[in-house]
Amino acid sequence: MIQYIEPVERNYSAVGLDIASEQNRKHAAKDAYLTGEVRLTGSITLVQATGSPLQAFLVLMPIYSTGYTPPTVQLREANAFGWSYAPLVANEVFDELPLSRDSTKLIIKDITHFDEHVAFYETHLDDASPLSKYNVTVEREVFGRKWQITLAAYPNFVSGLQLTSPNIVFSYGLIFSLLLGAFIGYYTYTANKRKITLADNERRANIVEHSLDAIISYDCDGMITGWNQGAETIFGYTQAEVLGLKKQAFITPDDCIDTEQTLFDKVLDGESLLNYIGFHKRKGDVLLSTTMTSLAIYNEYGVIVGVSQTIRDITAKQNAEKQILSLNANLERKVSERTQALAKALSENKTLLENINQQLLYSETDKDGVILSVNDYFCIASGYSREHMIGQKHSIIKSDQHDDAFWRQMWLTITAGKTWHNEVCNLDKQGQPIWFDTVIAPIMSSEGELERCIALRIDITERKQAQIENNKLTSLLTNVLDAASEIAIISTDNNGIITIFNRGAELLLGYSAAEIVGKVSPAILHLPAEIRARAKELSEEFGEEIGSFDVFVYKARNVGQKPAIGLIFVRISRSVRCLFQFRLCAMTMASSSVI
Numbered sequence: 001m002i003q004y005i006e007p008v009e010r011n012y013s014a015v016g017l018d019i020a021s022e023q024n025r026k027h028a029a030k031d032a033y034l035t036g037e038v039r040l041t042g043s044i045t046l047v048q049a050t051g052s053p054l055q056a057f058l059v060l061m062p063i064y065s066t067g068y069t070p071p072t073v074q075l076r077e078a079n080a081f082g083w084s085y086a087p088l089v090a091n092e093v094f095d096e097l098p099l100s101r102d103s104t105k106l107i108i109k110d111i112t113h114f115d116e117h118v119a120f121y122e123t124h125l126d127d128a129s130p131l132s133k134y135n136v137t138v139e140r141e142v143f144g145r146k147w148q149i150t151l152a153a154y155p156n157f158v159s160g161l162q163l164t165s166p167n168i169v170f171s172y173g174l175i176f177s178l179l180l181g182a183f184i185g186y187y188t189y190t191a192n193k194r195k196i197t198l199a200d201n202e203r204r205a206n207i208v209e210h211s212l213d214a215i216i217s218y219d220c221d222g223m224i225t226g227w228n229q230g231a232e233t234i235f236g237y238t239q240a241e242v243l244g245l246k247k248q249a250f251i252t253p254d255d256c257i258d259t260e261q262t263l264f265d266k267v268l269d270g271e272s273l274l275n276y277i278g279f280h281k282r283k284g285d286v287l288l289s290t291t292m293t294s295l296a297i298y299n300e301y302g303v304i305v306g307v308s309q310t311i312r313d314i315t316a317k318q319n320a321e322k323q324i325l326s327l328n329a330n331l332e333r334k335v336s337e338r339t340q341a342l343a344k345a346l347s348e349n350k351t352l353l354e355n356i357n358q359q360l361l362y363s364e365t366d367k368d369g370v371i372l373s374v375n376d377y378f379c380i381a382s383g384y385s386r387e388h389m390i391g392q393k394h395s396i397i398k399s400d401q402h403d404d405a406f407w408r409q410m411w412l413t414i415t416a417g418k419t420w421h422n423e424v425c426n427l428d429k430q431g432q433p434i435w436f437d438t439v440i441a442p443i444m445s446s447e448g449e450l451e452r453c454i455a456l457r458i459d460i461t462e463r464k465q466a467q468i469e470n471n472k473l474t475s476l477l478t479n480v481l482d483a484a485s486e487i488a489i490i491s492t493d494n495n496g497i498i499t500i501f502n503r504g505a506e507l508l509l510g511y512s513a514a515e516i517v518g519k520v521s522p523a524i525l526h527l528p529a530e531i532r533a534r535a536k537e538l539s540e541e542f543g544e545e546i547g548s549f550d551v552f553v554y555k556a557r558n559v560g561q562k563p564a565i566g567l568i569f570v571r572i573s574r575s576v577r578c579l580f581q582f583r584l585c586a587m588t589m590a591s592s593s594v595i
Helices: 007-015 023-035 071-078 090-094 155-160 168-209 229-235 254-269 315-359 376-382 403-415 463-485 503-509 527-544 552-560
Strands: 058-063 079-089 104-113 115-121 135-142 146-155 216-221 225-228 273-282 286-298 304-313 360-366 370-372 421-425 431-444 449-457 490-491 500-503 564-570 577-583
Touching: 023 058, 023 071, 023 079, 023 104, 023 115, 079 225, 090 104, 090 115, 104 304, 146 155, 216 229, 229 273, 254 273, 254 286, 273 304, 286 315, 304 564, 315 431, 376 431, 376 449, 403 431, 431 463, 449 577
Parallel strands: none
Antiparallel strands: 058 079, 104 115, 104 146, 135 146, 216 225, 216 304, 273 286, 286 304, 360 370, 360 449, 421 431, 431 449, 490 500, 564 577
């Protein structure tokens, strides 16, 4: 509540007014005592004012019961006593500002709240004259409020300043800027060019000085005026040793001096010498192979004032080239030899393949056993045409002679990358059995997987049938001989190993067939002394050395006789000796070959 106000006469109507009855004043009053600072209300209409509404303010300063401003918000709120305030009317405050009021317009807005801007002061309200485009706007904080102040100029204000035309200023400024820019550009270009030239000269000098090639400069009389580190490295002389000398004195071989002088004179005449291959010598008279490029040196007037030579040591390069040529010659010789060897191998392979096609049955299958190719011999032996067999599996000629374990072992062998070898019985197109001595070689991929199989076969049908028939006869003979228990019958193969030892032999000599058959020769059944005597007798009779198993079978095998021989047989105990007469005869096939 407003309790005291001065002057009373003019503001009597405000006494007793509750300033909190309006939110604008209430908010400013509360913010003042909470912050302890002076606060300004938003624009209001004073009850005692007679002017325009919303053009006045209250300036509120908080008063505390403590007599001073408490340090914290809580203490300030607890000790708030009241406010000392002063009303302000915008017209009274701003009308006294020293502005060119006839030529400018002032607008002041309260923009504290973003969505609510209040213009509370404006000059020339009734003047509809247009403003110029020149104005200035600023924002200021005023006792807790945010004001926007805009000052705009009327055209008479701008003309009263008697300013130079902007177009003229712009034109002069543009011309001056262009001149200044051109001057700066030229200066910068000149400075950069000078800098680049100096840097380039330094770079060139650095390159020349540290080049691995020898770079030597001469005056027109042939005196050395420049000698870089490359020259020191190649020729072994320091710069101090050579400056002012002619190169013929120390780096030109004696037999090249005239040629070098001729080339030097040509360069002085303006010719260029590029990559001339010749010879120089280093300190100690070591001869070097070199390439030389010679160019004339011109002064700023285009006059030749000297010669520059770049010399490169190519001794190692030429030696390497000679070595490479020698290696190439050796390589060509070896290639020729290998080519001839390859041609010979190809010829041998061709012969081998022709022999295989003539002598062996050939087939090729994929990893699943599908036939990819066969030769003519295989087609003849099987009775199937090549067109009929390709794309089929070998099962079309499979017989029932072999069980599943036989084929499983075959697949295990070739999938492991190993060659498989065995005798296989197949059926030809007419269903007749044909026997092949078969070798299957696997071809593996780089990952170790089976890709293809090559099979080579020899037709052994006749031998196999003879073997089967012989086995039958042997079985029959064995049964017959086993029944003859009163007579000892012993047979051997061509190598002298006992193959038949019948029941009569077991009873007579005390050995079992299991101990004898396939393991020993008849020699263990006789006295060694008698065998040696028999060997001597036969050797004298036939005029050649006869021993070992031939002692028993020589006459039967070579002469065809069936002699009756009386020899002592020794029983298993070695203590009983029996004298027997026995007869030897050769067992032959139908072809008269001894078996």
